[in-house]
Amino acid sequence: MSNRDQFGSKIGFILAAAGSAIGLGAIWKFPYMAGTNGGSVFILLFILCTLVIGLPILVAEFMIGRRGQVDAVSSFKKQAPGTPWFLTGWMGFIFSAIILSFYSVVGGWILGYLIRALQFKLTSDHNEFFGKLFADLTINTTEVIVLQGAFLLIIVLIISSGIQNGVEKSSKWMMPILFIFFIILAIRSLTLDGAMAGVKFMFVPDWSYLTFDTLLKALGQAFFSLSVGVAAMLTYASYLKKNENIGSSAVNVAGLNIIISILAGLVIFPAVFALGYSPDQGPGLVFIIIPAVFNQIPFGSFFLIIFFILLLFATITSAIAMLEIVVATAMGDKFEKRKKYAWLCGIGIFIIGIPSALSFGKLANIKIADRSIFDFADFLTNSIGMPIGALLVSLFAGYQLKRIEQLDELPVKPWIFTIWRISVRYIAPIAIIIVLIQGIKG
Structure with a gap:
């Protein structure tokens, strides 16, 4: 046990955990959902x-x-011996591998865009150019597979270096840069003529949207953007020293996730409104609308490079967490073989992800439940896997762990503890079941 790596500092853990949460969920999905x-x-x-x-x-x-x-897996076996709770860990292992298999495809697209941005190839007077560019990239068999492999290679190299020298060190420099870039882009976006329309869209409520459907989507976004339900945070916390306060760490991670999500909105919506676009562009907002928007502002090529570096960093920090779950589970107590398992798991996930990479091109006609391979992998994990995982975690912590064990890990004021306990035992499970049912219906 003494050979097991640990986070060297509380800030390192918080930045790594926040990095897991702050990925495509905050920068890609949050703006288009909003x-x-x-x-x-x-x-x-x-x-x-x-x-x-x-x-x-x-x-x-x-x-x-x-x-x-x-x-x-071992954590559930250790805390609930002789019960099937360990299957929750295996679920996290499986769904994390599936998530990373298609997540790495998107990471590859971002790499492709960043390379083009650095070559100043993301410039055109015709907005249709950017839609065609995205389509051409996603159907190019060789390029999408090479880019997917390149993205995973970055993640494998970080994970193979361990927790302190890999995960913690990379998070400590990537996350501050991510914040700085976000602030620079937000300032640029907010100084455009007409930008206040975007600010109004974000902060002046239109109560006609206050519906049960909007609530469900917001709840789903909250789950997914925090990376709960796939053992990502559980795995990171296993490298945390016993004297660290998990309550304050969780508040910091959730707070950073909210701040980055709002910053992403302040980067995107003021620019979108200022240049006459509609905010309801859906998933293509980042890859089609944002390049078109930046193309119309002074020094747009420079700011576009910053944007895709930022997006790449955010995607890397999330992908690190996904691979760490898989590697930690596969590795077990063979800590000295981390590099070997990092490479084996990385190669395996790369192979699993190839059908998702090709689902916009050569495998576009293959459908599973009326969805492309990529969309089905997304649906399986986001709409089914993550809610079930979050439900099981909530029930385990709320009912399997004894009150004294909960208090030992969460030494907070009695009223805070009571609110937390009521939430994980009653409020959260009910909310998750509703999200799960709606997700399956959708």
């Missing part, structure tokens, strides 16, 4: 859901992981 669901009302509901439901589950994952001090 854009298609009324902006300000969705943002308000997202913040409330994050704090009231997402945060208690995040604390639960931290609690289980830190108590275990081992990988996810």
Whole structure:
């Protein structure tokens, strides 16, 4: 056990955990979800859901992981011996591998865009150019596979270096740069003529969007943007020292996630409104609309390079967490073989992800439940896997762990503990079941 790596500092853990949460969920998915669901009302509901439901589950994952001090599967076996709870860990292992298999495809697209941005090839007077560019990239068999492999190679090299020298060190320099870049881009976006229309869209509520459907989508976004339900936070917390306060760490991670999500909105919506675009462009907002927007402002090519570096860093920090779950579970207590397992798992996930990479080109006609391979992998993990995982974590922490064990890990004021316990035992499970049912229906 003494050979097991640990985070060297609390800030290193917080930045790594926040990096896991702050990925495509905050920068890619949050803006288009807010854009298609009324902006300000969705943002308000997202913040409330994050704090009231997402945060208690995040604390639960931290609690289980830190108590275990081992990988996810072994952690459940250790804390609930002779029960089937260990299957929750295997679920995290499987769904994390599937998530990373298609996530790495998107990471490859971002690499492709960054390379083009650095070559100043993302310039055109015709906005249709950017839609065609995205389509051409996603159907190019060789390029998407090479880029997917290149992205995974970066992740494997980081994970193979260990927790302190790999995960913690990379997060300590990538996350501050991410914040600085976000602030620079937000300032640039807010200084455009007409930018205040975007700010109004984000912060002045249009109560006609206050519907049950918007609430469900905001709740789903809160779960997914915090990376709860796939043992990511549980695994990271297992490398946390016993004297660290998991309550304050969870608050910091949730807070950073909210701040980055709002900053992403302040980068995107003021620019979108200032240049006459609609905010409800959906998933293509980042890859099609944003390049077109930056192309119309002074020094746009420079700011576009910054944007895709930022997006790449955010995607890398999330992907690191996904691969770490898989490697930690596969590795078990063979800590000295981390590099070997990092490469084996990376290669395996690369192979699994090839069909997703080709699902816009050569395999476009193959459908699973009326979805492309890529979309089905996304649906399977986001709409089914993550809610089930979050539900099981909530139930385990709320019912399997004894009150004294909960208090030992979460030494907070009695009223805070009571609110947390009520949430993980009653509020969160009910909310997750509703999200799960709606997700399966969708």
